[in-house]
Amino acid sequence: MLELRLHGRGGQGTVVASKILADAVVMAGKYVQAFPEYGVERRGAPVVAFVRIDDKSINLRSKIYNPDHLLVLDPTLIESINVTEGLKEQGIILINSEKDPSSFNFDGNFKVMTVDATKIAISHRLGSKASPIVNTAILGGVIRALSIASLDNLVEAIKNGVPVKVEENIAAAKEAYESLKGGN
Numbered sequence: 001m002l003e004l005r006l007h008g009r010g011g012q013g014t015v016v017a018s019k020i021l022a023d024a025v026v027m028a029g030k031y032v033q034a035f036p037e038y039g040v041e042r043r044g045a046p047v048v049a050f051v052r053i054d055d056k057s058i059n060l061r062s063k064i065y066n067p068d069h070l071l072v073l074d075p076t077l078i079e080s081i082n083v084t085e086g087l088k089e090q091g092i093i094l095i096n097s098e099k100d101p102s103s104f105n106f107d108g109n110f111k112v113m114t115v116d117a118t119k120i121a122i123s124h125r126l127g128s129k130a131s132p133i134v135n136t137a138i139l140g141g142v143i144r145a146l147s148i149a150s151l152d153n154l155v156e157a158i159k160n161g162v163p164v165k166v167e168e169n170i171a172a173a174k175e176a177y178e179s180l181k182g183g184n
Helices: 014-027 117-123 135-146 151-161 166-179
Strands: 002-009 031-037 046-054 069-072 092-096 111-115
Touching (some): 002 014, 002 135, 014 135, 014 151, 111 135, 135 151, 151 166
């Protein structure tokens, strides 16, 4: 079983990202769970979502304490919470950042990758400049980093799960897929 934890802030599309990712993975023929953990439910507050992926039915019904990999939609969270808590050794940390992966130093044996999902979202007019919605862009990066579904699966999941600016969201995901730093 592969377990992912997504860290973001309210309004960035973290929960929607987990649902779209789950849909893409189902299209790839896997079993999946996607669910959020809410705290203070307001724009800008930290949000955590989880995704489990397996080749067989998933019966486990708890939050993910020891994820295999992390997605960080808002890099400022790295300074305010321990995003790597429980992350397994060799885990991939995919961060929405314009920085090179080598500029991040985490205690532990992790692989850091980055994609500038904020810049991509702004260029495709997803959200506003002050509050871009980075979810579909970060998903393009995760699909490439983890190879858990195809880009075509992700495009189809975006078509099914995004109510507005579908073509812009697809373009953002494709651009992020191509601009992943530190990946394969």
